[in-house]
Amino acid sequence: MTHILCIGAGYVGGPTMAVIAKHCPQHRITVVDVNRQRIDAWNSDQLPIYEPGLKEVVEQARGRNLFFTADDIEQHIDQSEIIFVSVNTPTKSFGQGAGRAADLQYWEKTARQILENSTSPKIIIEKSTLPVRTAEAMAHILNTNPNGLHFDVLSNPEFLAEGNAIENLEHPDRVLIGGHDTPSAQAAVQTVVDLYANWVPRDKIITTNLWSSELSKLVANAFLAQRISSINAISALCEKTGADVSEVAYAIGTDSRIGPKFLQASVGFGGSCFKKDILNLVYLCEQQNLPEVAEYWEQVLKINEYQGARFVANMVHSMFNTLAGKRIALFGAAFKANTSDTRESPALVVCRELLDEHAQVVLCDPYALENAHQELGALARKVTFEPDPYLAAQGAHAIAILTEWSQFAALDYQRIFQSMAHPAFIFDGRNILDHKALFEMGFNVHAVGKAPRLHFNDIGK
Ligand code: NAD
Ligand code: UGA
Numbered sequence: 001m002t003h004i005l006c007i008g009a010g011y012v013g014g015p016t017m018a019v020i021a022k023h024c025p026q027h028r029i030t031v032v033d034v035n036r037q038r039i040d041a042w043n044s045d046q047l048p049i050y051e052p053g054l055k056e057v058v059e060q061a062r063g064r065n066l067f068f069t070a071d072d073i074e075q076h077i078d079q080s081e082i083i084f085v086s087v088n089t090p091t092k093s094f095g096q097g098a099g100r101a102a103d104l105q106y107w108e109k110t111a112r113q114i115l116e117n118s119t120s121p122k123i124i125i126e127k128s129t130l131p132v133r134t135a136e137a138m139a140h141i142l143n144t145n146p147n148g149l150h151f152d153v154l155s156n157p158e159f160l161a162e163g164n165a166i167e168n169l170e171h172p173d174r175v176l177i178g179g180h181d182t183p184s185a186q187a188a189v190q191t192v193v194d195l196y197a198n199w200v201p202r203d204k205i206i207t208t209n210l211w212s213s214e215l216s217k218l219v220a221n222a223f224l225a226q227r228i229s230s231i232n233a234i235s236a237l238c239e240k241t242g243a244d245v246s247e248v249a250y251a252i253g254t255d256s257r258i259g260p261k262f263l264q265a266s267v268g269f270g271g272s273c274f275k276k277d278i279l280n281l282v283y284l285c286e287q288q289n290l291p292e293v294a295e296y297w298e299q300v301l302k303i304n305e306y307q308g309a310r311f312v313a314n315m316v317h318s319m320f321n322t323l324a325g326k327r328i329a330l331f332g333a334a335f336k337a338n339t340s341d342t343r344e345s346p347a348l349v350v351c352r353e354l355l356d357e358h359a360q361v362v363l364c365d366p367y368a369l370e371n372a373h374q375e376l377g378a379l380a381r382k383v384t385f386e387p388d389p390y391l392a393a394q395g396a397h398a399i400a401i402l403t404e405w406s407q408f409a410a411l412d413y414q415r416i417f418q419s420m421a422h423p424a425f426i427f428d429g430r431n432i433l434d435h436k437a438l439f440e441m442g443f444n445v446h447a448v449g450k451a452p453r454l455h456f457n458d459i460g461k
Helices: 013-023 034-042 054-061 073-079 105-117 134-142 165-170 183-198 211-239 243-254 274-287 293-320 346-356 369-382 389-393 414-419 435-443
Strands: 003-006 028-032 066-069 083-086 123-125 151-155 175-178 205-208 327-331 360-364 398-401 424-429 446-447
Touching: 003 013, 003 346, 013 028, 013 066, 013 165, 013 274, 028 034, 028 073, 034 066, 054 165, 073 105, 083 105, 083 183, 105 123, 105 134, 123 134, 123 183, 134 151, 134 165, 134 211, 134 360, 151 211, 175 183, 183 205, 205 211, 205 369, 211 293, 211 414, 243 293, 274 293, 293 346, 293 398, 293 424, 293 446, 327 346, 346 360, 346 369, 346 389, 360 369, 360 389, 369 435, 414 435, 435 446
Parallel strands: 003 028, 003 083, 028 066, 083 123, 123 151, 175 205, 327 360, 327 398, 398 424, 424 446
Antiparallel strands: 151 175
């Protein structure tokens, strides 16, 4: 039996360790966190995050070979042979690199904690997303220990997407493990390969050098975000020319060199990582004196901001240039469907801008209202939180679809239309509704990357 520890019981640490525990009953997995409330939730029926299938996996392994605890972290460090570090690495908000660089304080704290509490050698695995060459700093800190212990630092970035975490962990496109080309590091790489090989086909486990692994994680997120910004940039052109962005996406996506995924035009991408990881990449390029490369990737973020601002500007303009006092139902608070996560959610970007316009905002989401409330801070008192979409839309002048929950596509819009103030508007920021049918019901319909369908001719021009 190997003792495996994960430091950080968040969106990555919790689900990742649950799936490892499920497939490796021969190993004992402990997940620790400084946030006791979070740990209590992992030990309860109300897990701290919503992910389809997560509860089942946790319940299968918890108490058997999967343990969540906020106690005796020092002792758990000492007892473990393998330590995954999955702490948060947000964008730095102060000092050098503020607003761009990764804030590595939580990361470094864990390195020192491992150093102070270890009496035996260990494999340390970077699970968090980190700037390239962070493992070097980690190794410097760890291998300065006075008792001559040796630590192998590996990179094993996580590629799961929220809402699909369990599916992605059960059947990953690939598992990436980076390590130095020394006998000790290669033996450590083999140990981690063997761990994943309990359920991941061997040809999907890629091993690389440390720096390639660290950089690949940032680059994967940058490429994914770039595709969304590319199609969103084209959506603006579609709206001006009468082309339909869904048709364009389908037409280009059938080219096997381009492929169909991540071409869904939207109100913009959100989530805790795309923005932070691209900022991190931009900062790294600037540090390496590559301003043209930095500028290239920064443009992905600029288009994303433009897309959100454009969406709100269109709402204001279409609704007779004033939203003051108008009730507007926002369908969706989560940054994407099937998650309760609202970090960097485009829905909250739109919400804040509508509040600036003095609109009466009603926020509706099946799982994310609590997080949205927290994220909005002081602004939350100006917002009505309503989980029932029919009640949210009652008396509203407009509905904006901001998260692609399938529930929102299945609503009775005829009933909704009748309960709204007229003329009634619908702004589909996710292109999940039947726009023709809505128009025929009487709605004025605006959808990203499509010509508006309006019951009066002079609006929207
Ligand atoms: P998170 O904020 O949900 O979780 C991190 C946890 O680490 C928190 O609960 C925090 O209390 C804990 N922590 C911080 N310092 C600690 C310490 N010294 N000891 C014990 N616990 C400590 O973050 P997350 O979304 O799980 O992301 C973690 C990392 O994984 C980030 O680098 C992120 O970029 C990366 N990542 C995230 C996702 C995702 O879908 N969220 C996907 C891939 C990679
Ligand atoms: C993303 C990556 O997909 C994961 O591989 C990565 O591990 C993770 O970031 C991370 O490092 O945190 P995630 O942010 O959970 O995962 O979700 P995505 O499915 O990538 O969606 C991100 C945003 O893009 C969402 O707001 C989503 O609605 C939006 N999106 C996605 C679009 O607007 N259009 C698309 O075609 C696809």
